Amino acid sequence: xxxxxxxxxxxxxxxxxxxxxxxxxxxxxxxxxxxxxxxxxxxxxxxxxxxxxxxxxxxxxxxxxxxxxxxxxxxxxxxxxxxxxxxxxxxxxxxxxxxxxxxxxxxxxxxxxxxxxxxxxxxxxxxxxxxxxxxxxxxxxxxxxxxxxxxxxxxxxxxxxxxxxxxxxxxxxxxxxxxxxxxxxxxxxxxxxxxxxxxxxxxxxxxxxxxxxxxxxxxxxxxxxxxxxxxxxxxxxxxxxxxxxxxxxxxxxxxxxxxxxxxxxxxxxxxxxxxxxxxxxxxxxxxxxxxxxxxxxxxxxxxxxxxxxxxxxxxxxxxxxxxxxxxxxxx
Numbered sequence: 001x002x003x004x005x006x007x008x009x010x011x012x013x014x015x016x017x018x019x020x021x022x023x024x025x026x027x028x029x030x031x032x033x034x035x036x037x038x039x040x041x042x043x044x045x046x047x048x049x050x051x052x053x054x055x056x057x058x059x060x061x062x063x064x065x066x067x068x069x070x071x072x073x074x075x076x077x078x079x080x081x082x083x084x085x086x087x088x089x090x091x092x093x094x095x096x097x098x099x100x101x102x103x104x105x106x107x108x109x110x111x112x113x114x115x116x117x118x119x120x121x122x123x124x125x126x127x128x129x130x131x132x133x134x135x136x137x138x139x140x141x142x143x144x145x146x147x148x149x150x151x152x153x154x155x156x157x158x159x160x161x162x163x164x165x166x167x168x169x170x171x172x173x174x175x176x177x178x179x180x181x182x183x184x185x186x187x188x189x190x191x192x193x194x195x196x197x198x199x200x201x202x203x204x205x206x207x208x209x210x211x212x213x214x215x216x217x218x219x220x221x222x223x224x225x226x227x228x229x230x231x232x233x234x235x236x237x238x239x240x241x242x243x244x245x246x247x248x249x250x251x252x253x254x255x256x257x258x259x260x261x262x263x264x265x266x267x268x269x270x271x272x273x274x275x276x277x278x279x280x281x282x283x284x285x286x287x288x289x290x291x292x293x294x295x296x297x298x299x300x301x302x303x304x305x306x307x308x309x310x311x312x313x314x315x316x317x318x319x320x321x322x323x324x325x326x327x328x329x330x331x
């Protein structure tokens with residue numbers, strides 16, 4: 001497998017340029033949807049909206065709608081709903097992982113409690129469903145419900161991947177398809193539903209492959225990024241004994257001494273930075289990083305091929321740039 005040759009990665013700002021004004025409106029929709037007269041919920045909402053990330057998934061939905069001829073305004077609420085579901089998964093993930101920071105800021109569970117975090121995740125999910133129901137958008141509701149179900153199953157799979165050095169690449173693919181690709185696929189499909197629904201399967205396929213590439217690239221950053229860039233410590237996944245693709249591949253190629261070191265590492269409750277670095281060096285030496293880069297490039301190429309089925313235009317070109325951004329970003 002040969003990694004695709006790509007130029008300098010586009011910035012997220014350039015990808016979002018065609019929909020920038022509407023992304024600001026999506027932010028207004030988010031605030032409208034989650035508004036509550038219950039003080040604690042409103043306090044957590046304010047924190048989450050401050051914590052709000054890059055709006056990558058709403059961007060995909062808006063661009064997918066534009067690429068398939070959606071009318072103005074029809075994608076704003078669905079885009080906000082997709083971001084709400086994404087926020088809900090992050091809140092739940094942080095609670096499950098006992099994480100204290102998200103993008104360098106305190107998590108809901110660290111400021112309040114794990115119980116508050118779980119309830120707030122449920123609140124965001126329920127508000128998302130209520131909005132699509134209010135719109136009478138049954139097909140979009142079905143797409144989002146399927147993605148939410150897949151993500152829940154994916155989180156269960158991730159729990160089982162802790163300390164699972166016998167985790168296979170097939171297991172990994174199934175995990176990230178549920179954990180990440182399902183919502184990106186749903187966002188793109190929902191965008192097509194607002195436009196020419198004949199492209200819904202194509203857009204769903206595009207989103208799936210983009211999501212697979214995105215997550216592999218994210219897992220690579222755990223080995224190659226730095227905390228000041230990524231917002232999380234390098235080796236965060238290893239510290240939590242999560243087995244991702246680079247390590248899976250390296251484990252198939254290690255010698256006895258290296259395997260023993262890795263297995264010993266996975267018994268550590270609180271591994272040191274030096275122990276993490278030793279595992280990172282083995283993974284790099286045994287080709288785990290190179291393999292993962294090639295695998296991300298494979299899914300990126302599949303996403304590009306799906307876009308080739310849609311008439312070219314500014315939105316399609318922005319989606320194509322999103323593929324490059326997903327695999328080449330540094331955070």
